[in-house]
Amino acid sequence: xxxxxxxxKTSDVRPGRLSAAEIEKNFSDLHPPLSRAxxxxxxxxxxxxxxAPCTTACPTGxxxxxxxxxxxxxxxxxxxxxILRENIMGGMCARVCPTEVLCEEACVRNTLEDKxxxxxxxxxxxxxxxxxxxxxxxxxAPPSGRKVAVVGAGPAGLSCAHRLAMLGHDVVVFSRDEKxxxxxxxxxxxxxxxxxxxQRELAWILSIGGxxxxxxxxxxxxxxxxxxxxxxxxxxxxxxxxxxxxxDIEGESAAGVLNGVDYIAELRRTRNKAxxxxxxxxxxxxxxxxxxxxxxxxxxxxAEFVDIVYRRGAAEMGASRxxxxxxxxxxxxxxxxxxxxxxxxxxxxxxSGIEFERTTIGADGAxxxxxxxxxxxANIVFRAVGQKLDMDSDGGDAQTLQRQGGKLSVDKEFxxxxxxxxxxxxxxxxxxxxxVTAVQHGKLAAISIDRFLCGARK
Amino acid sequence: xxxxNTTFLGISSPxxxxxxxxxxxxxxxxxxxxxxxGWGGVVWKTLGEDPPxxxxxxxxxxxxxxxxxxxxxxxxxxxxxxxxxxxxLDEIRRVKRDWPDRALVVSVMLPxxxxxxxxxxxxxxxxxxDAFELNFGCPHxxxxxxxxxxxxxxxxxxxxxxxxxxKYARIPVIIKLTPNVTSILPxxxxxxxxxxxxxxxxxxxxxxxxxxxDTLTMYPATDGKGSxxxxxxxxxxxxxxxxxxxxxxxxxxxxxxxxxxxGITDWRDAVDFLALGASNVxxxxxxxxxxFRIIDDLTDGLSNFLEQKGMSSVTELVGKAVPSVTDxxxxxxxxxxKAVIDQDLCIKCGRCHVVCEDTSxxxxxxxxxxxxxxxxxxxxxxxxxxxxxxxPVDGCLTMQPLTSGVDARTGRAVxxxxxxxxxxxxxxxxKQS
Numbered sequence: 055x056x057x058x059x060x061x062x063k064t065s066d067v068r069p070g071r072l073s074a075a076e077i078e079k080n081f082s083d084l085h086p087p088l089s090r091a092x093x094x095x096x097x098x099x100x101x102x103x104x105x106a107p108c109t110t111a112c113p114t115g116x117x118x119x120x121x122x123x124x125x126x127x128x129x130x131x132x133x134x135x136x137i138l139r140e141n142i143m144g145g146m147c148a149r150v151c152p153t154e155v156l157c158e159e160a161c162v163r164n165t166l167e168d169k170x171x172x173x174x175x176x177x178x179x180x181x182x183x184x185x186x187x188x189x190x191x192x193x194x195a196p197p198s199g200r201k202v203a204v205v206g207a208g209p210a211g212l213s214c215a216h217r218l219a220m221l222g223h224d225v226v227v228f229s230r231d232e233k234x235x236x237x238x239x240x241x242x243x244x245x246x247x248x249x250x251x252x253q254r255e256l257a258w259i260l261s262i263g264g265x266x267x268x269x270x271x272x273x274x275x276x277x278x279x280x281x282x283x284x285x286x287x288x289x290x291x292x293x294x295x296x297x298x299x300x301x302d303i304e305g306e307s308a309a310g311v312l313n314g315v316d317y318i319a320e321l322r323r324t325r326n327k328a329x330x331x332x333x334x335x336x337x338x339x340x341x342x343x344x345x346x347x348x349x350x351x352x353x354x355x356x357a358e359f360v361d362i363v364y365r366r367g368a369a370e371m372g373a374s375r376x377x378x379x380x381x382x383x384x385x386x387x388x389x390x391x392x393x394x395x396x397x398x399x400x401x402x403x404x405x406s407g408i409e410f411e412r413t414t415i416g417a418d419g420a421x422x423x424x425x426x427x428x429x430x431x432a433n434i435v436f437r438a439v440g441q442k443l444d445m446d447s448d449g450g451d452a453q454t455l456q457r458q459g460g461k462l463s464v465d466k467e468f469x470x471x472x473x474x475x476x477x478x479x480x481x482x483x484x485x486x487x488x489x490v491t492a493v494q495h496g497k498l499a500a501i502s503i504d505r506f507l508c509g510a511r512k
Numbered sequence: 513x514x515x516x517n518t519t520f521l522g523i524s525s526p527x528x529x530x531x532x533x534x535x536x537x538x539x540x541x542x543x544x545x546x547x548x549x550g551w552g553g554v555v556w557k558t559l560g561e562d563p564p565x566x567x568x569x570x571x572x573x574x575x576x577x578x579x580x581x582x583x584x585x586x587x588x589x590x591x592x593x594x595x596x597x598x599x600x601l602d603e604i605r606r607v608k609r610d611w612p613d614r615a616l617v618v619s620v621m622l623p624x625x626x627x628x629x630x631x632x633x634x635x636x637x638x639x640x641x642d643a644f645e646l647n648f649g650c651p652h653x654x655x656x657x658x659x660x661x662x663x664x665x666x667x668x669x670x671x672x673x674x675x676x677x678x679k680y681a682r683i684p685v686i687i688k689l690t691p692n693v694t695s696i697l698p699x700x701x702x703x704x705x706x707x708x709x710x711x712x713x714x715x716x717x718x719x720x721x722x723x724x725x726d727t728l729t730m731y732p733a734t735d736g737k738g739s740x741x742x743x744x745x746x747x748x749x750x751x752x753x754x755x756x757x758x759x760x761x762x763x764x765x766x767x768x769x770x771x772x773x774x775g776i777t778d779w780r781d782a783v784d785f786l787a788l789g790a791s792n793v794x795x796x797x798x799x800x801x802x803x804f805r806i807i808d809d810l811t812d813g814l815s816n817f818l819e820q821k822g823m824s825s826v827t828e829l830v831g832k833a834v835p836s837v838t839d840x841x842x843x844x845x846x847x848x849x850k851a852v853i854d855q856d857l858c859i860k861c862g863r864c865h866v867v868c869e870d871t872s873x874x875x876x877x878x879x880x881x882x883x884x885x886x887x888x889x890x891x892x893x894x895x896x897x898x899x900x901x902x903x904p905v906d907g908c909l910t911m912q913p914l915t916s917g918v919d920a921r922t923g924r925a926v927x928x929x930x931x932x933x934x935x936x937x938x939x940x941x942x943k944q945s
Contacts, residue, residue: 091581098579101904104862105878126579165859166905 066433067310067333074328080354081327084245085149085175093179097125099163107160108173113485114141114494118157118173125180133180135191138421142216142497143209145185146238147490148178149246152343154376156490158287171372183225185254192281195222200507203228203286205273208236209489210479211292212259213496214503219264221504226286228271236294237480238489240319243347244327245354274447283451283474288503291470291477292496295487296444301339301437305397310405314338314348314438321351333434335359337408340438342372348436349386360386360436361430365393365413365421395427397435407431443481451475458483467502468495476503514818516811518552518826520792521684521709521769523642525552527811528826532712532773532794533558533619533645533688536804537592540603544610549804550811551871553615555712555794558592558647559600559636560621564655565591571732583801585718585747589739591653592621597632605639608896615798616640617686621647621659624669626676633680643683646673648699649690649715651742661715661926664690666931667702684709686771689755689818690934691748692718696755700765711759712794714752716742745797749775753788757837760789778805786826789832842871846931848914849895851875851888857908860884864899864909872898923930 072080088096094151100122108118116137124133139146155173161170184191200223206210207229215225233239238252260267270275273293298313300306310333319478324330332355338345341364362381364371367390372377378388387501392410400406409420409429416422443461445452456471461483464470467477478484478495483490516527530553531537531546538557545556567590576585593600608616617620622628636644648664655662668689677685678870686806687703689696691714699753702712718740730738759765772790775850776782777798798806814826823829853864853876865886867877875892876899877885895911903909914926919924934943 081936094579101859101861101863103860105884106862107860162859162861166857392667 066335067331069331070328071332071334074326077327077355081245081248083248085178087182087244088172088175088179093125093176096172096176097122100126101162103162107162108157108171111156111160112140113156113488113490114144114497116140116144116157116177121180122171122173122176124249125176130180130183131189131191133493134184134189136182137177137181140189140497141490141493142213142259143238143255143489143493144177145181146209146242146247146252147493148174148181149251150242151490152374152377152488155374171473177378185251185258188258188259188261192220194220194262194264197224198222198508199283200224200287201226201285202288202290202503202507203282204290204292205277205279205282206236206292206294206479206481207231207234207267208292208294208479209238209490210294210481210492210496210499211236213359213493214290214292214476214478214500215265215496216259216262217497217500218503219262221500221508223264223287223504223507225265227265227267228277229267229269229275230293230296232269234267234269240322241315241344242322242489243318243351244321270446273445273452274449278448278450279452279472279475283472286508287474289475290499290503291475291481292479292492293443294480295441295447295461297442297444298437299440300392301397301439303394303396305385305399308397308399308405310433311397311437313338313434314344314436315441316348317436318344318351327355330355332357333432335430335432336361336434336436337430337432338362338436338438339408340364340436340440341366341370342440345436345438346373346377346381346386348438350381350384352436353384353386353435355365357510362386362388362393363394363408363410364388364390384411392428393421393423398429405432405435408435419494438442441480462496468499469502475507513823514815514823516552516815516818518792520615520771521643521686523553523615523617524613525792526550526613527552527807528786528792529807529810530554530615530617530771530792530794531799532796533617533647533822534800535588535798536796536799538593539595539600540607543603543607543616543789546799546804546807547607547611547614550721550807552612552792552803553617553642555617555619555645556600556604556641557630558619558621558650559597560592560659561623561632564594564596567591568734569751570734571633574732574741575745576721583745583797585743586745586797586800587721587741587743588716589652589741592619592647592650601636601639604636604641609641615642617643617645617712619645619647619688620677621650621654622673624663624673629673629676630680633677637681638682641683643686643709644677645686645688645712646680647679647688648673649688649713651690651692651716651718652740660712661690661692663893664688664699664715665693667698670699670702671706674708678707686710686712688715688773689713690715691751691755691774696758697762697764699757700768704768708768710769710771710791712773712839713755714748714774716744717742717748717751721941725821744775745775745801746775746781749781749784756785756790757788757834760831760834761837769818776810779810779817782814783817783829786829787831788837789831789834791830792826810923841933842859844893844922844930844932845936846927846929848919848926849897849911850890850893850914851895851897851899852910852912853886853888853899854908854910855885858886858909859905860886862886863902867898872896892921894921 102119106119121133121136157173158170204215204227235252306508336357338349395411396409398407411423413425462477465481468476476499478499479492480487518528533555572590574587574774575583599818650660654660687708770790772785773794776795868876875889877887900909
């Protein structure tokens with residue numbers, strides 16, 4: 055392929071490194087859905103374990119053996135209800151959950167044959183018809199007359215809103231973005247959720263009724279926590295992490311130093327991906343899912359050299375082994391034990407490379423530089439070293455919320471330090487930053503809010 | 513390699529595997545293919561009076577599948593041959609001439625009048641066939657016309673027809689029995705009393721496969737309606753084994769040669785039938801599901817097995833397990849087994865725990881010292897074998913006999929003495945020991 059060969063004529067950052075057809079092929083479904091025959095055979099592999107380890111490993115506690123048993127008996131509607139009752143975003147989670155470190159890692163089949171039941175794809179098999187046929191699986195309880203504000207239309211916010219609506223409350227969701235969905239819409243690698251799945255799932259979630267989504271409402275600039283507390287019976291904050299951590303190194307302002315999450319969002323927004331500018335040599339700083347997603351997608355868009363550089367070892371990476379393997383098989387190089395030291399720029403102020411210092415674990419157990427430096431050429435540097443809470447623009451009550459490690463502090467029921475205010479998802483200190491975790495936070499917060507509004511139900 | 517040559521009622525065949533009277537033995541074309549594949553013999557599809565019967569032109573078969581679509585059970589409503597008698601007789605004569613070393617038995621089904629037997633028996637025997645097999649087993653269609661299982665369910669009719677056939681036949685007569693009876697002994701005794709040389713069993717079981725979930729009508733159906741069919745395949749094997757063993761062990765029928773039929777799919781199934789008293793076996797469903805080439809595993813597997821057991825012929829295996837079949841009242845109530853879990857093989861699925869907890873004796877833990885761990889509680893274990901039956905890992909859960917010491921459940925010392933129900937104090941009818 056001539057496109058792959060380095061050439062002086064090739065501009066370093068340009069769109070259309072691959073043809074539209076090649077890009078479309080690269081961004082097709084990572085794991086195609088199971089046919090009925092495949093699903094029945096895979097479902098038959100489930101041992102229907104007692105107190106199943108997979109269910110324990112699922113952050114939302116889906117009764118996995120039960121939903122698989124229902125697939126086996128062709129009770130797909132019942133199977134979907136079993137899944138979605140615990141995890142309203144069971145469709146998205148079937149696509150993006152790191153099952154290899156959750157349910158599938160716990161599968162007892164690993165003990166003898168090292169091949170767990172493919173729970174993720176079975177979950178997708180059971181839930182796909184729900185969104186294709188817009189099946190109504192849940193009903194709302196009689197109206198409670200209570201009104202709850204939800205800030206953020208991502209997995210935590212929508213999960214909370216749906217459960218509240220089911221319980222009979224009216225919900226207003228304040229969404230910062232033009233399209234609700236949060237990271238489901240803007241934060242997930244495009245090849246993991248094809249065919250506008252996030253929006254189809256969202257439409258289905260909202261179809262229960264009682265959820266009013268208001269677009270273009272940011273906390274602080276368009277609405278404040280003080281107002282919400284006055285106007286609503288309860289408030290749930292599922293605002294995510296709006297800020298991006300900087301590298302805090304010399305030369306970071308050079309053109310071509312970008313936020314991984316912004317580019318991923320841009321990718322999701324862009325209909326024709328061939329129009330996106332793509333670097334020839336790309337360096338990604340970080341070790342989590344965002345780093346993997348941006349690295350793999352850059353490669354799929356035609357970048358020639360993509361390096362992920364992480365300051366610790368493979369075992370410490372936030373991305374699972376499976377995700378690391380996925381990146382490697384797509385041609386991404388992963389380098390460990392190096393911390394970024396300095397961004398190098400050309401005479402036009404554009405990124406030309408990046409200098410690293412080798413790292414090691416010091417005598418005190420903390421990570422430390424060895425003083426040994428090396429550098430690589432780069433036209434684009436992606437920051438993927440985590441996101442941070444961004445609530446600075448709301449100067450009222452929001453500033454009094456207790457924090458822990460830079461995130462909101464919550465109790466077991468996801469109550470914040472302010473009465474009548476709950477929070478969940480990435481913006482709280484609790485749990486891993488996964489879609490499935492956020493869904494669970496929203497669900498548990500909704501149950502707590504309901505108890506607060508109505509007392510214990512029978 | 514062990515010698516698989518078998519002689520049944522004086523009829524020799526290169527191996528004990530015959531194709532049962534059924535669609536696979538409908539005509540010369542199929543039978544020639546079967547013999548080319550290596551089958552030891554065939555029982556030709558049942559002949560009847562002319563004009564031939566008529567089959568439906570819709571579904572004749574229905575199946576129960578595993579999720580991988582393996583056929584576990586098959587049901588059929590096909591009747592006896594639908595070809596003119598002369599066509600069949602000509603083909604039988606030719607096939608027997610072409611394959612003199614193979615067994616060729618002819619299945620017949622005739623109305624219950626002596627004249628028909630007097631007319632047809634010599635005519636069929638004239639083909640050179642090795643034996644008759646009287647079809648008193650088919651439970652569908654023909655039974656509505658007073659034949660098949662309608663005869664097989666009335667011992668007096670079995671005896672009567674057997675006597676007629678024996679009267680006009682010089683070659684051996686095998687009576688094929690229906691399992692659609694409460695006890696297989698009266699039909700087998702009737703066959704014996706009528707002069708039968710052997711019995712073959714089982715024929716198929718009355719069955720309806722399921723309903724069509726869209727239309728809520730019987731499935732499979734012919735123009736919206738179905739009638740019960742005959743059930744066969746792996747699912748019926750245990751029923752067949754019981755009936756074979758009963759005939760083999762009961763004084764009334766002991767010694768009556770048996771051709772075993774019912775769900776034989778691989779060589780181990782054949783070992784079951786032979787060890788429980790059958791002298792040879794007949795196969796149908798497995799051939800209908802996989803084709804004739806399964807004969808290779810059947811013969812090869814049986815031959816290897818005999819060799820490993822140090823047996824030089826099939827005859828040595830026949831009836832080996834019969835003495836181990838007895839009545840419940842003779843089981844040793846002093847004998848104790850306990851389930852044992854091999855913790856190195858255990859994958860911790862917990863199936864043994866939940867079935868014991870929910871449906872049996874609460875004798876398996878789920879947590880030990882705060883860890884997920886499944887252990888047998890000897891003080892509760894009655895040795896029922898349910899956990900062994902449900903464990904998905906072969907060899908992980910086994911039953912081990914308690915040969916000495918005290919049974920932790922009953923507190924009683926294990927004794928080498930045999931003590932069964934006949935002498936048990938709780939038995940009001942007990943004999944003095």
